[in-house]
Amino acid sequence: MxxxxxxxxxxxxxxxxxxxxxxxxxxxxxxxxxxxxxxxxxxxxxxxxxxxxxxxxxxxxxxxxxxxxxxxxxxxxxxxxGFIDTHLHASQYPNVGIFGNSTLLDWLNTYTFPLEASLADPAKARKVYTRVIRKTLAHGTTTAAYYATVDVSSTNLLADLCLAAGQRALVGRVCMDQLSPAYYRDESPAAALASTLASIAHIESIDPSASLVRPVLTPRFAPSCSAPLLKGLGALAADRPDLPIQTHISENKNEIALVKELFPPSSTGAPDDSYSSVYDAFGLLTERTILAHGVHLSEVEAELIAKRGAKVSHCPCSNSAITSGAARVRWLIEKGVTCGLGTDMSGGYSPSVLEAARHAALVSRHVAMGGDDKAKLTVEEVLYLATRGGADVVGLGGRVxxxxxxxxxxxxxxxxxxxxxxxxxxxxxxxxxxxxxxxxxxxxxxxxxxxxxxxxxxxxxxxxxxxxxxxx
Missing domain, CATH: 2.30.40.10 (Urease, subunit C, domain 1)
Structure with missing residues (x-):
């Protein structure tokens, strides 16, 4: 209303x-x-x-x-x-609380990909997206950085519904052309780029001034994207410096190992095989980039992210639920990395950024119990991450x-x-x-x-x- x-x-x-x-x-x-x-x-x-x-x-x-x-x-x-949710999957909302005992990669194949693929059905997509928008608004979320699905029409519908409901949103069509089920992936890098451009055109047509809804380039994460696709998205990002970028980074150790295997420096031209360097090599590590998680970043990676001006979305509920690890938010901030909070549904179990804030405080205490007492985040700090910090992450600093x-x-x-x-x-x-x-x-x-x-x-x-x- x-x-x-x-x-x-x-x-x-x-x-x-x-x-x-x-x-x-x-x-x-x-x-x-x-x-x-x-x-x-x-x-x-x-x-x-x-x-x-x-x-x-x-x-x-x-x-x-x-x-x-x-x-x-x-x-x-x-x-x-209003709270700013810097990372959530609108298409996964029906699965909140359903993450079983699996690891991230198993969870994607068991729960996530089948649900996302099913939202090619417009009636089902409308039901899911309408509910997640209403639910997040009810929890005080005025801005959300949404991942949709591979399907263009489903992504466009999410943007339409956000605009109609009056919620400020970044809406991204998910790009992925490998390491995902054959029934749910882009046919080729060229097809992924064409579909991305089609979705961008639609979103810009319904809100030409980007007063509420904006498109966002969304490579799901490096392992699900081929080198040609990442290169193409990097070129698009360079051509369109107004477009934000969102993806995942260093969520858990198996994922990091997979990135090293798939993208050795010899194939990317990067100086090393770190996750951050892969994105940087393809032009996707910019001041407009939102990196979800960042749990296991190295010193060198944090310094590179800070140098490029990329931002991190801290998702404490998801990282705890899927046993990914405890992100060192204080350390990131001290490195000069801008941070906000994300619910990361459905890895996270709650649509509430307030819940993410309290868990950010609790997770920081677990980091402190590991020997770094200054890691603890205060009430004031987690509320900053939920508002001003989040605004900076999604490119709305000074505006909301x-x-x-x-x-x-x-x-x-x-x-x-x-x-x-x-x-x-x-x-x-x-x-x-x-x-x-x-x-x-x-x-x-x-x-x-x-x-x-x-x-x-x-x-x-x-x-x-x-x-x-x-x-x-």
Missing amino acids: ATPPKNKLFFGSFVHSKTLAELEYLHSTAIAVDATGKIVAVEPGHATAAAAAEALLPKLGWAAGDVDTVATKSDSHFFFP GAFEVGMEWDAQLVGLGTVDAEGGAVEEEDGNVDVFGWETWEERIAKWVYNGDDRNTRKVWVKGRLVHERKG
């Missing part, structure tokens, strides 16, 4: 990342958002929404009757930037991810449960987070990170448009 664009005034408490280490708390604040969805004013210090409107609207030249006002209804409610003048209003209204004097919940629908009233705001946010879920996400806006509202 999407409402028509209109000038809006939001009033109450706002929480967002100021830096990686610091959240900013803006109380008794008004934020004005124009009809295009852009933040035009941020003004603290107002006692009520009415007082804020009286002071602010004349400055903006807005008539009160032309403005929708949204105010928090209690001190346990606050506005927070925080509440600043000039940025677009991608936001969620979060409601936490208030406990009354008798120990009961004032609002039963506010979920698993109990606020007793004596907690500091820092403590409330920590409770939300570790206990919150979609029941706390009351409303969601993308570019100023209401795209989700929780009933009840």
Whole structure:
């Protein structure tokens, strides 16, 4: 559901990342958002929404009757930037929680490829994609970097549905011409490139200004792509410097060994046989590249990724579920690598970026238990990864991810449960987070990170448009 664009005034408490280490708390604040969805004013210090409107609207030249006002209804409610999911497979959503006891490569053949191939059926694809978009929006995800399938029509449908629902999205047709079932692969490198161009053309036709939906070059991962296909995609990336790129890297050790076997330096011209060097040799390691996982990157690889400006999508739920390993996020950040969070459904079991944030914190503690105490990520840091960091990863830095003048209003209204004097919940629908009233705001946010879920996400806006509202 999407409402028509209109000038809006939001009033109450706002929480967002100021830096990686610091959240900013803006109380008794008004934020004005124009009809295009852009933040035009941020003004603290107002006692009520009415007082804020009286002071602010004349400055903006807005008539009160032309403005929708949204105010928090209690001190346990606050506005927070929309989450940015930097890596997920829309086509795999029906398989969330179904990863068995297999390794990554076995899991792909057993669960993933058959499901993705079946979405060539438009009715089935519509059912799956509509649900995953609704589900992610309900969890506060305003931007998603989606992998679709090999099928052009299925990929185009996903883009159509994202645009109709009002979700900001990168949508990629998956490229793969080897090491996958014969029933589910590109016939040749040339066919893969032609299909990719067809999907790009469609997505650009439905949203020419890329205001919400953009195409993204999507080689599934190096082992599933032949050298000619990777070379062709690299050439396309060079010809189209506006196109982002998404793929996987160093998810588990067997996959890394396979890359070394398939792409020796003698075949790529790379200086070594590392995973990163393979992508670099084919022109796919750029400042527009989103690399999912990066669990087992070497020092040299991290330095190369940082040098090229490529980004990493940390997917802690998936890495734990499939037993891939624990990514060293603090180490990557210190190396100069920009990081965000991904749910990686269906390797990951949840559509919630908030769940990914709490698991990022927990996984970092497991890394710390291995001897690197500074590896631990704070609540403030994982929320940065979920918002500003994610925006940088998907090429939207400075546009979304925080509440600043000039940025677009991608936001969620979060409601936490208030406990009354008798120990009961004032609002039963506010979920698993109990606020007793004596907690500091820092403590409330920590409770939300570790206990919150979609029941706390009351409303969601993308570019100023209401795209989700929780009933009840």
